[in-house]
Structures are given as C-alpha cells and as structure tokens.
Amino acid sequence: MEITGAGRLEVRITPLDVGKRVSIRRLVDPSEGPGTFTDVVGVLTSWDEGGVLVLTRRSGEVVRVPETSLVAGKTVPAAPARRRGPAADFAELTRVASRAWQPVESERLGEWELRAASGFTRRANSALAVGDPGVPLDEALDRVRSWYAERSLPAYVQAATGAAGTQETLCAALEERGWTREVSADVRIGALAPVADLAPGRDPVALARSVGGPDGGWLRRYQRASGDPAPHMLRVLESGPSVWFASVAAEPAEGGGDGGDTPVAIGRCVVDGRWAGFMAVEVDPAHRRRGLARAVMTALARRALEEGASAAWLQVETDNTAAGALYAGLGFTTHHSYHHYRAPRD
Template sequence: MEFSSIGRLEVRITAADVGKRVSVRRLGHPGVTQEKFTDTVGVLTSWNNGVLVITRRDGERVRIEESSLVAGKVVPAAPARRRGPSASYQELVRVAARAWRPVESERLGEWELRAAAGFTRRANSVLPLGDPGMPLDEALTVVRRWYHDRGLPAYVQTATGAEGTQELLCAELEERGWVREVTAELWTGALAPVADRAEGAGVVLSREADATWLARYQRKGVSEVALKVLGWGSPRSSEAESGGGPSVWFATVPGAGTGAPAAIGRCVVDGRWAGFAAVEVDPALRRQGLAGAVMAALARQALDEGASAAWLQVETDNVGARALYAGMGFSAHHAYHHYREPQASGAPGH
C-alpha cells in the first residue's frame, strides 16, 4: 500500500512496481534520536514479507525493511549519459558477444547457449536476451545438461545498471543458489580521442595472434579453440570475406632481444564499434605510455574502417586499467556478471 511519512516525504511505490527502477530513502539508524537517511537507487527486484530488495547498478542487492522507508518513487529506467556515444544495452551486448565468438552455440528460445572448450566465460555462458520459451526452472535444467554434456560448468551472463538489463533474472538465479563469480563493467567512449592520444611509434599491427603476440598474452597454453575465439572475424573467415563479420586486429610493441613483447592489444571492428581487449604491458615497462600507444594504433585502424565509437570490458578491481580508460574518455555503461550453477567446480577465465 502507499503511505505518507515525515512531513512532505511520501512513499509512492508498491509491490506492483517490482521490475522498475526506483529511488528510496530510509532511516539509516532506526531508534536513534537524530534521524539519518540513506538513499538507494536501483531496480526493485522483490517486495515480500515487509522486506524490499533493490538491485543497484553494480549488481549489489540491498535489503530494506518496509518499516524504515520514509520516501520512494519510480524514476527513469536509466540515467542520461553525459558523454560518450549513445548506445542501448541490447546493441552493446550483441557487439560484445560477436567479439568473443564461441565455436559452438545453440538457441533456447531467445537465449543463446555458447561454448568454446572453456576458453573465457564470455564464450562459455548463456546469453539470456529475452524469453527461453519455457519456465525458468526448466530452462536452467536444459542449460545445465547442455554444458555438462560438453564437460563444462554452466554459466549465465547477466547485466545490471542500464535500461533493459536483467536485475530480475539475477535475483531469480541467486534465489536458486547460482553463485556470482565475476562482476565487470562495459565502458564506452568516442574513438577519435583514443586515436589522437599517442603516435603509437613502434606498434606493429597484424591480422593474427602469432607466437610473438601470444608470448605476452596472460593466458598461457592457448589452444586451437582459443585461437578461433581470439581471431574470429579475420579475413580468412568466410563471414569476413563476404563482408558480413567484424575484422580483428592484433597490436604488438616488440620487446628487447628475443623475449616477449613489451606490450600487446586486440581490437575487433564491428560497424561503428571498435572493441579493445587484451591490452597488456610488461610489468617492468608500465607507466611509460605503451598501453596508450597500442590503443592509439588500433584506434586509427578502426577509424580507417569506418568505426567511430569504442567499447571495452574491465573488471571492477582493476584500478590501474580503470584510471587509464577514464583518462581516455571512457565511462561505464553497465555492469555484467557471470553466475555459476550451484555446486559446480572449475572456472574458465573472465
């Protein structure tokens, strides 16, 4: 029910607003003489037995006692973006999925089951964009069987923090014991400033992840399957040859002598988007502008192919990378999460 409290403040949300983005104010310290308020903004994912659960932009779930509410209202589905290219979650998630193309996939209604022998969760997880065509518990049973048949743990990739993301599905998975293993963010920015940032002297671009590039790549012992995921969209693929797929570029800054490269990077050019990944620098050579040089060289190539916007994925605890990308004009668009089935063992990389 709706009710008023403390002067002009009013709670104007009810259990019927589950699934909507809300802003609420509650008493932060019930029982003390001086009242202190706490504000929470996110998607209302449940309201049962006098307790609200609100999922924040980063995926954190906040439990709030109904009795502590002093104000609440429904707010726009996503805040206005102040900088960077305009893009919907649906557009970005599909572009990102094409950048980490699995070697095997199957449809389950509007869900996509993806597998690539365990190389990166992004190619070994369900992408649940819509209705699976059956009740959720049945769909999850099918998902677990599909991955187990391939010797893999089942993962579901979800997102929070933008219009059309999956806060409700996250809550449903957690109620069923699925465990959130990784939270990262997808950031976007304009491409031209990245290209203008540095000259990129000494950066060599290639269509293939050769042995030299792989010597710096953090995932050692890369398999043939992994190479297919990394290199999908190169001119050798039939889709790219017919103009129907992204193009992939690998950047290398040679190291001293015959050792591993000083720095590497990867870029997938897909229409107006350029996606950056695997930007890695020799630890002894960090803070010398090599990451910026790699991204600048890749950005210029992407501009030449008609791209104008950029995206990348960064984990929430990677402080150095986040500072670098923010300095280039990138900002967070949404958070995404990988949920592992209950009691599964083994974990492919991010």
C-alpha cells in the same frame, strides 16, 4: 499500499512498481530509533508479502529492505541521461560484444544463447541470457546446467544491470536460486577519434590482421595463453568481423640482439560496423607507466577509423582499478555492467 512518512518525506512506491527503477531512503536499523539513514537506487525486483523489498543496484548488488524501515521512496528514470560519448543501447552493445568474442560451439534456448569454448573465458562459456528463453525460468536454468554438464563445464549465466533493457530481475532471481555472482565487469563506451588522435608514443606498434591468428610472440605476452595455445583458444581470438592484433617489440638488448621475442605490450581490436572493441590490452609489468597501453590503443583506433568505425567499447572488470583509470582518462564511461553467475554446486 502507499506509505506516507512524517513531514515531506513520502514513500510513493507500491508493489505495483516492481520492475521500475526507484530511489528509496531507509532507516539503517529501525530498532535503534530515528537517526541514521541511507539511500539506495536500483531496480525494484520484488516486494514480497512479508514486507521485504529487493532492489538490484547498477553494480549488480542485491539489497533487501524491510518495508518497516522505509522513510521515503519514488520512481526515477530508467537510466541517467548520458552527457557524452556515442549513443548506444544495451541490445546493440550486447550483439557487438558477442560477435567480438565468439564461442566454438553454441545453441539457442529460445532467445538465450548457450556458448562453449572448452572453458576459455567465461564470456565464451556462459549462457547469454538476453530475451525470453521460451520456457519457465527454472526449466531454462535446468537446461543450462545440463548443457554445460554434458561438456564437463561449470554452468554460468551472463546477465547485465545498469541500463534500460538490462536484466536486474533475472539477476535477483538467480541469487534467490543460489547462483553465485563470481565476476562483474563494466562495459564502457567512448568516441573513437580522440583515442586515435593521441600521440603515438616513441615505441613503434606493429599491427597484424587476423589471418591465421596472433603470432607466437603475441600469445606469449597474453596472460591467458599459458604454454602452447589450444585450437579452441585460437578460434575464439580469431573470431569477429574484422580482427586486428597489435604488439610493441622488446627493446634491443645491450651489446646487440633483439631483446627477446616476446612483445612488451599487446592488444586486440574487433571492428564491427561503427564500433571498435578493445580487448587483451596487456603490458609487461617491467615496462608499465611508459604509455605503452595508450600507444597500442591509439594504433588500433587509427586502423579502426580507416575501416569506418566511429565509436569504441571495451570491458573491464570492476576490481581492475588501474585499467579503469586508464580508460577513464581516454574518455570511456560506463554504459552498463555485466555479471557471471555460477550454478550452485551439487
């Protein structure tokens, strides 16, 4: 049904709009009478017979709204128009990102991809749930859980929100089935040339192509490589069409010496056609606020330009405000967000 509110406020959405992006205004607590309203924008993922709407926001947050609290509602475009940065769609970015962080083992489930790398990162140890799994959702999730259980790994599903073609409906369905959203990250994109045009900084950056993988010093700085790196970790780090590692050496110690053999800053870049992906940009806490992260990214961007790339992407966890501020200053804007949902514990 279509509900009409008082005055010019109208609810112009119905259950037939499930799957569309909508904007609604609701009364915060109808029992307290008129007064406080709030707005919600997201994909309408369900409208059940009990009169409860479920909206999934760009961030992946699921909001449940009683029909009785609605005072206004309308459908809105699938995604806001992008004003700057390279043109990109979700499907293309997802393919590029998956090639930059490849698992050791994978298997198809319809159009989904089950990925495993002995637990090294969720990105390489989760089901990439893009497209149709070829079976009903509950059966697909059972197969996901069994596949990871056979490998003594927790079962994760990676799904995205916030752009045309993303999986808000799937995210809501996972939550309804008790899957827990553990980590969310933004996929940000930007033009490559402005990053390459930055001043290189006073600390020289060494670049090495992935022939035999990153060296020992790079791995000692990499926070995920605690102790000696396992073969599966190296295989993931080396994966990608054209992989480059950058590092900034420690300053010489007073009285001579090389100041240690662990770099003070590192980064990784994967060049794939027109795209350059930046990841593993890390700086020794004692050397932060010196522009080392920018220097690493500039050096990698220049190399990517030489290989013909023109656009850049990266992933940053939503709660990493420091990194988010750095990338915003370099011109990166959020294209969409992705989330890792963990299966319920038996």
